[in-house]
Amino acid sequence: xxxxxxxxxxxxxxxxxxxxxxxxxxxxxxxxxxxxxxxxxxxxxxxxxxxxxxxxxxxxxxxxxxxxxxxxxxxxxxxxxxxxxxxxxxxxxxxxxxxxxxxxxxxxxxxxxxxxxxxxxxxxxxxxxxxxxxxxxxxxxxxxxxxxxxxxxxxxxxxxxxxxxxxxxxxxxxxxxxxxxxxxxxxxxxxxxxxxxxxxxxxxxxxxxxxxxxxxxxxxxxxxxxxxxxxxxxxxxxxxxxxxxxxxxxxxxxxxxxxxxxxxxxxxxxxxxxxxxxxxxxxxxxxxxxxxxxxxxxxxxxxxxxxxxxxxxxxxxxxxxxxxxxxxxxxxxxxxxxxxxxxxxxxxxxxxxxxxxxxxxxxxxxxxxxxxxxxxxxxxxxxxxxxxxxxxxxxxxxxxxxxxxxxxxxxxxxxxxxx
Numbered sequence: 001x002x003x004x005x006x007x008x009x010x011x012x013x014x015x016x017x018x019x020x021x022x023x024x025x026x027x028x029x030x031x032x033x034x035x036x037x038x039x040x041x042x043x044x045x046x047x048x049x050x051x052x053x054x055x056x057x058x059x060x061x062x063x064x065x066x067x068x069x070x071x072x073x074x075x076x077x078x079x080x081x082x083x084x085x086x087x088x089x090x091x092x093x094x095x096x097x098x099x100x101x102x103x104x105x106x107x108x109x110x111x112x113x114x115x116x117x118x119x120x121x122x123x124x125x126x127x128x129x130x131x132x133x134x135x136x137x138x139x140x141x142x143x144x145x146x147x148x149x150x151x152x153x154x155x156x157x158x159x160x161x162x163x164x165x166x167x168x169x170x171x172x173x174x175x176x177x178x179x180x181x182x183x184x185x186x187x188x189x190x191x192x193x194x195x196x197x198x199x200x201x202x203x204x205x206x207x208x209x210x211x212x213x214x215x216x217x218x219x220x221x222x223x224x225x226x227x228x229x230x231x232x233x234x235x236x237x238x239x240x241x242x243x244x245x246x247x248x249x250x251x252x253x254x255x256x257x258x259x260x261x262x263x264x265x266x267x268x269x270x271x272x273x274x275x276x277x278x279x280x281x282x283x284x285x286x287x288x289x290x291x292x293x294x295x296x297x298x299x300x301x302x303x304x305x306x307x308x309x310x311x312x313x314x315x316x317x318x319x320x321x322x323x324x325x326x327x328x329x330x331x332x333x334x335x336x337x338x339x340x341x342x343x344x345x346x347x348x349x350x351x352x353x354x355x356x357x358x359x360x361x362x363x364x365x366x367x368x369x370x371x372x373x374x375x376x377x378x379x380x381x382x383x384x385x386x387x388x389x390x391x392x393x394x395x396x397x398x399x400x401x402x403x404x405x406x407x408x409x410x411x412x413x414x415x416x417x418x419x
């Protein structure tokens with residue numbers, strides 16, 4: 001069919017779109033697995049290589065530092081070269097990062113591998129998000145995003161539980177990283193297949209436009225309302241408590257509570273596993289009843305006591321982990337969509353870019369700080385009380401989370417009264 005002398009191409013078939021989603025989600029799975037592959041071997045790196053917890057924290061911190069810099073230009077790269085080239089390039093970079101990290105016991109080589117992962121991983125996520133919008137906008141977009149995130153978080157669950165299903169790799173510190181290298185090939189394979197799928201689609205179908213990627217515009221920073229900045233503060237305190245805890249959780253459960261590596265990994269996996277199931281449900285609940293600031297306050301209150309419960313009480317670990325799992329599912333389900341209600345649509349991209357950037361700043365600082373705290377307190381199986389300082393740091397973040405969520409709720413109420 002010709003329109004104004006041009007051939008009118010049909011839209012991609014439904015099956016074709018879901019095949020696309022499967023392969024780009026495969027890349028996300030590999031990406032998440034590689035990021036979380038350090039936690040199950042943190043104690044083995046210390047025992048075999050003599051590196052301290054500060055080094056373990058640094059392996060996560062340098063990832064975030066690299067992510068901060070690449071996030072400033074990642075959107076520009078994706079806009080210039082397109083999604084198919086970007087997903088292929090950054091997916092390949094994630095695989096190279098896994099290779100570099102696993103290839104040497106030299107601390108600087110291992111850190112270089114994590115820097116490469118930060119450079120590749122965050123733009124890969126942005127490119128895949130942009131791609132999903134291109135393929136599913138006006139169709140099953142929310143469901144596609146949810147399914148993509150679910151598959152990605154399965155990568156975290158798989159990494160945490162790898163001491164169980166991949167026990168044969170856990171005879172030394174390096175073999176689990178070679179396993180991560182094998183799984184990281186999903187990033188490369190997903191990128192290659194997607195490149196050819198989009199290449200074929202560009203010639204045979206008409207694709208939607210994804211819109212611009214999120215970019216940080218400095219001039220817009222001074223125009224946001226107070227409620228937005230409280231959300232940003234809650235974002236950085238919440239993620240700085242949860243993700244650095246996950247970085248050391250398996251080691252903490254083993255050394256402070258005497259758990260096996262397998263069970264400690266399972267406990268750590270409850271957080272992403274619960275988020276896979278409960279986050280969409282909490283999202284539906286909040287969409288129905290509103291009161292978003294109240295739900296964020298409830299989630300913050302749930303998070304506050306869990307770290308000290310694990311440190312000073314003999315209560316089963318299932319209780320604080322369940323409370324953390326609820327908070328980990330509830331707060332993100334409310335927080336990220338909430339921004340769209342309080343920020344002008346034209347500034348939304350900058351708002352999300354800013355939140356992501358500050359979140360990475362928090363992760364960079366607190367991953368290192370918790371490792372340093374463990375070292376100066378001499379945390380070990382012989383001195384489990386050495387973990388207390390780090391847990392107090394997490395608890396202080398929980399306190400500030402409650403404070404910021406309370407201030408957010410009060411500011412929101414004041415804005416409603418004024419309007």
